[in-house]
Amino acid sequence: MISCPKCSEVGSIMKAGYVRNKQRYVCKDCNYFFTLTNPESPVPRKKARRHQTTIIDIARSIGVSNSTVSRALHGHADISPETRQAVLNMASQMDYQPNQLAYNLVKSRTNTIGMIVPEFHNPFFPNVIIGAHHVLTEAGYNLTIMQSNESYPVEVSNTKAMLANRIDGLLISMTQETNNFDHLKVFEKRGIPLILFNRVCDHVEVPKVVVNDFDASFSAVEHLILNGYERIAHLGGPLTLLVSRERLRGYRAAMEKHGKSIEENMIIQGMFSQQKARIYGKYLLELENRPDAIFAVNDSAAIEIMLLAMEKGIRIPEELGVVGFSDNPESAYIGPGLTTVRQPTLEMGATTAEWILQMVDSETEIAMPTQKILKTELVVRGSSRRVCDI
Amino acid sequence: MISCPKCSEVGSIMKAGYVRNKQRYVCKDCNYFFTLTNPESPVPRKKARRHQTTIIDIARSIGVSNSTVSRALHGHADISPETRQAVLNMASQMDYQPNQLAYNLVKSRTNTIGMIVPEFHNPFFPNVIIGAHHVLTEAGYNLTIMQSNESYPVEVSNTKAMLANRIDGLLISMTQETNNFDHLKVFEKRGIPLILFNRVCDHVEVPKVVVNDFDASFSAVEHLILNGYERIAHLGGPLTLLVSRERLRGYRAAMEKHGKSIEENMIIQGMFSQQKARIYGKYLLELENRPDAIFAVNDSAAIEIMLLAMEKGIRIPEELGVVGFSDNPESAYIGPGLTTVRQPTLEMGATTAEWILQMVDSETEIAMPTQKILKTELVVRGSSRRVCDI
DNA sequence: AACGTATTCGCAAACGTTACCGATACTTTT
DNA sequence: AAAAGTATCGGTAACGTTTGCGAATACGTT
Known part of the structure; x- marks a missing residue:
């Protein structure tokens, strides 16, 4: 017979539905609901997981508390040299690795x-x-x-x-x-x-x-102007970025300072994949009155321009000046070398x-x-x- | 006067040393040790740290348990749509960010x-x-x-x-x-x-x-041989690395297959900085009977060799063949282009x-x-x- | 009335560490 | 010898989360 776990009554036990597929009972006397727990599995929580040795394991195996182990491991005070050594030995023997997660949590x-x-x-x-x-x-x-x-x-x-x-x-x-x-x-x-x-x-x-994007851009463009280039195009970055706007501003400032007219159709802003750089470069180089220099937002775009120019037989730097931005490793070696802005990355x-x-x-x-x-x-x-x- | 916190006795209180710089007392009656806790700081644990909202905060503010909040947040079963919605609302309202550390720990x-x-x-x-x-x-x-x-x-x-x-x-x-x-x-x-x-x-x-380091090395060297190079040097990596040993093996195999004699003083193994590559390159190119090709362990070493050859007026590829390893971006553009092994990184x-x-x-x-x-x-x-x- | 089912929720034990504070056993001072 | 000081060590709350299991309730079915 089933007896109430609370009042030990036997006669007043009644079924009271199921819960998670297990029979549920209620004691009418003390109004206590309960299910029968299987005494066969007293440790149902025991997972078959691989166990990493913890501080507690060390503590148990040498018969001290975990706070002592913690202190020993961290070289804190309040611990005798002997126990510390014992803990340290046991730790390396049991191949203990601290759990950074728990440490971080606390x-x-x-x-x-x-x-x-x-x-x-x-x-x-x-x-x-x-x-x-x-x-x-x-x-x-x-x-x-x-x-x-x-x-x-x-x-x-x-x-x-x-x-x-x-x-x-x-x-x-x-x-x-x-x-x-x-x-x-x-x-x-x-x-x-x-x-x-x-x-x-x-x-x-x-x-x-x-x-200093503004200054960098300014001096890059001024460098082109001082080398006798007149009609300088700008392949700029997306204007959502402050760096792009600064570089554009530097470009404009340098052009204005030297009295060069800016042709707006020679300013192209955007995010350039290699493919897109080629398309826009083609557009610029096939323009009726094509630019004699291009200041590009990065080296990969500039290099794409250079390759395009080489294909078309446009001589660099005689007929076309090119300046990039970033100083990629390849820029030192392509053709006559790409002038570019080195950034202190x-x-x-x-x-x-x-x-x-x-x-x-x-x-x-x-x-x-x-x-x-x-x-x-x-x-x-x-x-x-x-x-x-x- | 001081009274015992346990038996409220006053007369039998005696000093019993210090603990952490605080006076310690003992009640001779009930043998109870104690220190005086400063009632001014009843919550010494309360750190002035900024508090990140937790699951418990959410639970308290809408009057449910934290397990319910947890279930709601993870879309588990055993929860009514209304409470889930309430939890979700409160979570976003309180700007809750789960603590991955605690999650990871459990x-x-x-x-x-x-x-x-x-x-x-x-x-x-x-x-x-x-x-x-x-x-x-x-x-x-x-x-x-x-x-x-x-x-x-x-x-x-x-x-x-x-x-x-x-x-x-x-x-x-x-x-x-x-x-x-x-x-x-x-x-x-x-x-x-x-x-x-x-x-x-x-x-x-x-x-x-x-x-496939062996194959790559083999075909690189064979490629040099098929291009008429006879005396091929090898600037290899440190022999502690399996990749270096494999590449050396490929070099030897290719040379042997084509009946080329291997001159051991033309095989240099090590970890090459740019500077070291230049030194060893100088050594090789100034040899009495200098090699007519060099197979280098990486592109930066190969490029250093090429630059050195250019300085010395040694023509590439007519007088010196060079092959590198890795296909760095700059390798496509240097001089006549560097032959190299592209790795599927x-x-x-x-x-x-x-x-x-x-x-x-x-x-x-x-x-x-x-x-x-x-x-x-x-x-x-x-x-x-x-x-x-x- | 007695029982079955379903839904929703709370309790409490983990997870592994740290650190505060109390406790114990000594040694030293008065 | 009493009182005070010192050196070690243990107990335990806390960190924030998940989850198994039981409890409570509502409602449907004999």
Whole structure:
């Protein structure tokens, strides 16, 4: 017979339905509902999972408490040299690896910096990563990288993932689509250090690391003008990006300074795949009155222009001057060499990393510089050198 | 006066030493030890930290239990549409972001794949990363990257960090120093999926993804021989690496097949910085009886050779044939173009990622292929084309 | 009335660590 | 010898989440 687990009554037990396919009973006396638990499986929670040795395992095997083990492992005080040694020995013997997850949970910090970049195709961002990676590793931090792939939704989901993973700080360079910044303001609200680099915006008040795009563009175009080029076209980046607008502004400023008229149909803005660069380059070079120089937003576009010119028999630099941006490795070797703007990518990565470390390591609110403008360098090569300067 | 917190006695209180710089008392009556807790700070645990909203906050604010909130958030069963909606609303209203750390701890999986690479200077590993990153992101996994910097101790500490962070699987390409593999065997013992790529070894029984280094090397050297080169030097990689040994083997095999004598002083093995490549190149080109072709272990070394030859007025390919390895972007554009071996880097990354996903996603032990050998492609350019093959 | 079924929700135990604070056993000082 | 100090160690709450199982309720069916 079944007896009530509470009042031990036997006679007043009645069936009371099923719950999860198990018969359920009720004791009419004490109004206690219950099901019969199978005494055969007293430890149903025991999973067959592979067990990683924990602090508790060590503690049990040498008969101390887990707090003692924790102290020994971290070299804290309040522990005798003998027990510490015993713990250390047992730890290495049992092949103990600390569980960083649990550590992070209780300390609510992860020793990890996140980085979101828009693309991986140009060597620019990989180089920034190298620079940041080095500094962070030195400081004992990890770096997780996510790629937004030039997509705003992906960027938003990336920031959410970073938030969920409780990174200690975020470095981000935005996509060309991004024109809403709520996903970044969350970081401000939460007090999580955030730094923008390269692809920045004005709507978030955090430190920013950029290059002097305006100056770089200005001196690149001025260099073309000083080499006797008159009608300079501009293959610019998407105008959603501040860098593109700055470079366009530099282009215009240099042209105006030297009294060159700007032909608006020779300014093309957009995101150039190799294919698109070729199409627009074709358009420019087949123009009725074609430009005698082209300032391109990046080296891959510039190189595409050069190849196109070579195919058409247009001589570089005599008939066409070309200047790129970024100084890709191949730019030094193509044809007469591509004049281009070298960007301090490693330094950019290092600077963002150093700054985020400052922000993360400081307990209190710390005054950070609002912006750092890194200096670029115009690398003059054959593609634009028409006058003999010595 | 001080009264015992237990028996409220006043007369029998005596000092009993200090504990952590606070006066300690004992009640002689009830033998109760105690210190005086400062009633001014009743909540000493309350940190001034910024509070991230948790599941419990949501639960409290709409008067349900946290299990209900958890179920609502994950779209589980056993919940009414109304409460689910209420939870969802409150969650977005309170700007809730789940704490992945806690989730990972209880699920003991992180949805993260780790990757350790030896260096970042050549475009090879960044490209592998791109390939793997894409596949993993599609599958909803994160990728953490660490760099061993060609140092064995760093590699070991990297693997420890990966272990501590409880990654779900590891992709690794080893340093040139690594000749002990205990740090990798830990993964086997723990049952954590592990894949070796590119820089592999025979001592660990896990899936490996490599390229056909022997064949690639063989056909590169054979290509030189078929172009009429006789005395071919080899600037090889460090012999600690299997890839270097395989390439050397391919070189020897091709030379032997065609009956060319191998001059051992024309085989130089090592890890070549740009500077070292120049030194060894100088040595080779200034040899009494200098080689008429050089097969280099990578493109940057090959390019250094080409630049050196140009400086010396040695004509390429007429007087010197050069073949590199990897097909860096700049190799297409330097001088007459550098003949080189193109490696399927993206495919390598994608393959390792797909394999590790298979291993991670399968609950049980799964039979994996032991090895995948990806095909390279000899890209013939001007630096080695001496005969007109149509 | 007695029983069966379905729906919805709460309790509490994990996950592995850290750190506060109390407890114990000594040694040293008065 | 009493009182005070020192050195070690253990108990336990907390970090934020998931989940198995039981409880409560409502309603339908003999």
